[in-house]
Amino acid sequence: MESKHYNDLSIMGCTVPTRVNRKSKSDATQVNINGIHIGGSEIIVIAGPCAVENREQLLETAKQVSSAGANILRGGAFKPRTSPYTFQGLGEEGLKYLAEARKETGLPVVTEAMDTRQMDMVCKYTDIVQIGSRNMHNYPLLKEAGRCKKPVLFKRGMMATVEEYLMAAEYILSEGNQDVILCERGIRTFENCTRFTLDLSAVPLLKRLTHLPVIVDPSHGTGHRWMVPSMAKAAIAAGADGLMIEVHNKPLDALSDGKQSLYPEDFVQLVKDIEKIAQAIGRKIYHRKPSLV
């Protein structure tokens, strides 16, 4: 039970728009993904490769993260890459491999849409549509996400204040889609030993200001695989409703983000460690019913 001394929100002076504002909705929003509820008492673990690179890579990684206890599979078919000359994703071919991996493992999938013109196609294949950090301010895309019938995993922009982030989330809700999962993934600072600075204080802040579930991506947030376990545990201790972890069957061969991708065996250990932290704060990781697979 929270202290009576913690109920003053006025000190923050944040402007929070209507629909995402927790004052507009007394109970926490639980986003239902085929029976998995994000935002309830159970912790959700999303895992998989940065990009879908080929059929074998995705299926093998999917089985590995599934057996380790992941609840949802991630993998990018459309990749926002800094350079136009690097791997840009497999496109629809990648979406088909994701559908196949879902069938094989029973895991719902999440993948990113980058273009308003792709939204219908992405929604046809995916269980959750991801809007990536670079597109947090892409308002036409947010509106399309608000009109689609799928839950939206909406990442914080790498330079967005929490206030701007919530204003942007409001674009999705204002189009009628309330199934929005927030995700802290690191902000840009002057520090350069890490890829970004994972802003874990955003977790209690977002949980307090909104009714939406909040997860954390420590892979992008740090950029170093060896840091992921520490920051994943910290995220859960801070109150996150879930994690999004990059895992690759062969990180050294990854076409993107290899340095921050876990080896499957390390992901096995991570899930065990997270379970202990979850229990220490009175929560647990969601476990699928055997019949689903």
Place this chain on the structure above:
Amino acid sequence: MESKHYNDLSIMGCTVPTRVNRKSKSDATQVNINGIHIGGSEIIVIAGPCAVENREQLLETAKQVSSAGANILRGGAFKPRTSPYTFQGLGEEGLKYLAEARKETGLPVVTEAMDTRQMDMVCKYTDIVQIGSRNMHNYPLLKEAGRCKKPVLFKRGMMATVEEYLMAAEYILSEGNQDVILCERGIRTFENCTRFTLDLSAVPLLKRLTHLPVIVDPSHGTGHRWMVPSMAKAAIAAGADGLMIEVHNKPLDALSDGKQSLYPEDFVQLVKDIEKIAQAIGRKIYHRKPSLV
């Protein structure tokens, strides 16, 4: 003539992609807008309101900036706004007013495209397509801009490093469009007395690393109209090829960015002051031939 001691680029350690790299093209790119060359010895002044709000506002402001010496008219028909509940722009109606203002004043126009699906329509009406700061990482939009047949005014992302900015510009050039105008418009820092921190050191840096013209937007870069003249002069002194200035016929009534919009009479003075700085560095403001109007 530049000092022999200034020719060492290796100290910067920046990675600059092929097509934007000045090493790939010995002469500076001059973008030709109906006879106005951006990137040559003459300074170009783009001015106009943040948003096209209605016919009267645009036409009146257009005439005012034209008679004060502006070379190109700006005005947004599609506006990327932080909140979904604020004015989002007039859309195609706004584009039509821009076309009318061009006819009345003889000024070419620049306006922003935010959605890949709008690109054809925007290009039909405008002389220069603007890609805004919030869309610097919107790669599908950049590719569309690279395929359109119009020059592109490409603003730096508010949190982008110069290196990332050039990687993003490369997306446009790699699709075959070399007519790209770079624009510094302020980056996000901890300083909060200004809206952003105008990074004028990006001007000599971009001029050195690339062959593309570089202009500066001191209106967004500062957020305060009274700062615009100082920073506009500083931008020209730093070597910018032009300016983009927000001017509104009635700033107090503006639907967006009123605090940073100049009154028309102050813009008149600004152009005169800029002319003096231009002369001090051996340049001048471009002046239209009378017959064009």
Place this chain on the structure above:
Amino acid sequence: MESKHYNDLSIMGCTVPTRVNRKSKSDATQVNINGIHIGGSEIIVIAGPCAVENREQLLETAKQVSSAGANILRGGAFKPRTSPYTFQGLGEEGLKYLAEARKETGLPVVTEAMDTRQMDMVCKYTDIVQIGSRNMHNYPLLKEAGRCKKPVLFKRGMMATVEEYLMAAEYILSEGNQDVILCERGIRTFENCTRFTLDLSAVPLLKRLTHLPVIVDPSHGTGHRWMVPSMAKAAIAAGADGLMIEVHNKPLDALSDGKQSLYPEDFVQLVKDIEKIAQAIGRKIYHRKPSLV
């Protein structure tokens, strides 16, 4: 046991000076404060008011944090304040109250030195000398701290990179004092809903790069008392060796940092919650032997 895949440090490219570098010392440094070891398996909790305001306030708060389980008492006698017109601390009078509180509670005390000329006096009264964030680059002060015979609690500068922080710590060690406790306390970013951005990734980073103990100050790091418990738990989960928490017997009357100071009753709860997180990662909070008091 850590994964074999986590042993590549080269990816970080950080320059770590000799004496703080863990390569120069295979075992972790444990700083011994009257029998309390910081940097071993046990978690240390430092608590107390931001500033020593008067005798009653300090003694009452000291007893409260002592009975709740704190291990070390904090309190500033010399305060680095943003404005010259606000309370600057009690000076030597404050140091005397700290000595009295130590006698009453048995808790060792930590207090800040700001001026090379104060170092001898501060060392006479305190068990640990604190160098504050604003003085991280105050090299003459660091050298004096390196020459004093007391352990040093050395806070990260609010804008310092980890690399610079370690270079500064090296100033202390290079003068012969190896008893240095590092402390992450938030860095400055563009985010403005929190006072600073607590950079918890600095915890695993510092633990890996150096042999020194690392603690976290979530009070300054967030600026909001209601955020302190979440971030304190996250800090321990991330691997911190201890916490530094601001507690005030009457936060609403505090002369400084009232908004981020815990009520004593909330601190009681915090210690219990921290104990659970500590156990989840195989550690525990240090408990004094009864005979010591």
Place this chain on the structure above:
Amino acid sequence: MESKHYNDLSIMGCTVPTRVNRKSKSDATQVNINGIHIGGSEIIVIAGPCAVENREQLLETAKQVSSAGANILRGGAFKPRTSPYTFQGLGEEGLKYLAEARKETGLPVVTEAMDTRQMDMVCKYTDIVQIGSRNMHNYPLLKEAGRCKKPVLFKRGMMATVEEYLMAAEYILSEGNQDVILCERGIRTFENCTRFTLDLSAVPLLKRLTHLPVIVDPSHGTGHRWMVPSMAKAAIAAGADGLMIEVHNKPLDALSDGKQSLYPEDFVQLVKDIEKIAQAIGRKIYHRKPSLV
């Protein structure tokens, strides 16, 4: 004459303390250094090496900058260095060389004090005491500077907001010393192609909020010698009252900051270029009367 539309200060919401506030003093403060007035209509150029390295280096550079038109000589005898293992300055020996250089060239000198215990000695030799960026929050040092009888060149902290900077300047004025020269020297941002981000918008901001003179240091602000001329010109165009430029007789041999130090011949050209910008805004560089030397 400034526009009537620029007189609203309330939009900034900055808190400016009493003594530095321009509302408390209607006329601009002109700091008088042996007859050179900083903060009047004339531009002041401070130049010299980062550090006093030896007698020959200082005297040679001093003569070079003097004959090129510099008004004041800079040179550090006490150096705040990131690493304890690099050159820390010559101390009093360096101060003596500065005094000798002053005698030879007739230029007043400015040098940094880092420690309250050094203040008397530094003041004995120097015409202006510099408080460096790393010591902006070193309040005991500021108080000593406020008590000394010499003008103070007070650099902005590399991560300080303008508001904090002015609060810190107030420490000096509140001790009775009103001869304070403010200096923008770059702030820390995520951009990494430049050493810092020179915040030229701080120039009009500081000039508006305070009555104190404002100069700019483009050498530290950029970190690259080839950028110094562009940014020096921009600083003057933005309204700065002067410049502080690092010049070294042999930059490649410099013990610190060699990459950002101008060659003497390039400094000659810089002064000429600055003169033209100064004239374009109705100012000029201060020129010594021949009899002074």
